[in-house]
Amino acid sequence: MNAPFNKSADLFLKYVDLKSRLSQEVPFLSNTFGAYQCKNLIEFGCGAGAHSAALAKAGFMIMATDYSDRLIQEAKTYTNESMQVEKADLCQLPELIQKQKYDGAYCIGNTLLLLPDSSMLKKALTNIHSILKPGFPFIAHFINTDLCSEEKNRFGPIRSFPHEDGGELMLVKSFFPEYSEHHPGVSLMAIHRKESGESVVLEHHQNHFLDISPQDFSQMAKDVGFKNIKLLKNFSTDTFDPEKDISLTMVLEA
Numbered sequence: 429m430n431a432p433f434n435k436s437a438d439l440f441l442k443y444v445d446l447k448s449r450l451s452q453e454v455p456f457l458s459n460t461f462g463a464y465q466c467k468n469l470i471e472f473g474c475g476a477g478a479h480s481a482a483l484a485k486a487g488f489m490i491m492a493t494d495y496s497d498r499l500i501q502e503a504k505t506y507t508n509e510s511m512q513v514e515k516a517d518l519c520q521l522p523e524l525i526q527k528q529k530y531d532g533a534y535c536i537g538n539t540l541l542l543l544p545d546s547s548m549l550k551k552a553l554t555n556i557h558s559i560l561k562p563g564f565p566f567i568a569h570f571i572n573t574d575l576c577s578e579e580k581n582r583f584g585p586i587r588s589f590p591h592e593d594g595g596e597l598m599l600v601k602s603f604f605p606e607y608s609e610h611h612p613g614v615s616l617m618a619i620h621r622k623e624s625g626e627s628v629v630l631e632h633h634q635n636h637f638l639d640i641s642p643q644d645f646s647q648m649a650k651d652v653g654f655k656n657i658k659l660l661k662n663f664s665t666d667t668f669d670p671e672k673d674i675s676l677t678m679v680l681e682a
């Protein structure tokens with residue numbers, strides 16, 4: 429599959445507040461996989477690989493995968509004896525990955541919502557189920573698209589950096605409830621706010637999201653063989669509330 433995320437990868441990498449994400453997300457991943465006594469894990473859609481690198485450091489054996497050449501190149505900088513990095517499309521796994529069985533898998537940061545349609549999502553879930561040992565966990569994480577349309581959830585925090593030509597570089601992330609053909613979407617805009625006060629849009633990237641409710645996702649996961657599905661509030665052990673929680677973490681057993 430073509431990797432449309434390649435185009436916006438650098439801007440998204442700059443936008444992500446990695447320090448705060450890792451401090452919340454890695455302990456959850458590590459505790460959950462630890463509770464199942466997992467040893468070898470696989471990440472799908474690893475991006476620049478920071479979560480996988482942190483889990484490798486925590487003692488797991490990691491296979492980190494993504495389909496974007498640009499991001500694989502970044503993730504490879506973390507390669508060591510506990511972490512391997514390979515290019516892999518979730519919807520069409522390479523043989524190297526297909527013939528292995530893993531103790532755990534994770535796919536976080538909306539990767540699953542970037543798949544082109546629900547048949548591809550089903551294919552991806554089938555693939556993930558097929559490489560897991562029975563009873564072992566898959567952790568999925570994505571936003572609750574039903575809540576994107578609410579004013580308070582429409583914008584991510586604005587991030588600001590000094591611009592090399594003076595003034596500041598502002599990164600603005602927003603969600604669209606109906607970006608295209610009634611699908612939700614995400615947009616990231618880089619704006620140069622000059623010292624003079626003038627603002628210039630430097631880059632603007634948009635990606636569509638699959639519009640799938642947590643209930644429909646759970647049903648699809650059951651259909652491909654997952655069981656004991658838990659819906660949790662963003663990387664916590666609290667139960668997910670679809671009316672309130674903007675982000676959802678699921679733990680599913682193969």
Ligand SMILES: C[S@@+](CC[C@H](N)C(=O)[O-])C[C@H]1O[C@@H](n2cnc3c(N)ncnc32)[C@H](O)[C@@H]1O
Binds near residue numbers: 537
């Ligand atoms: C929003 S980024 C999330 C990156 C990282 N997991 C994080 O949480 O920061 C989505 C990632 O999914 C990858 N991706 C999207 N579709 C994919 C597919 N079909 N197969 C593999 N990776 C995919 C993109 O290249 C990108 O790295």
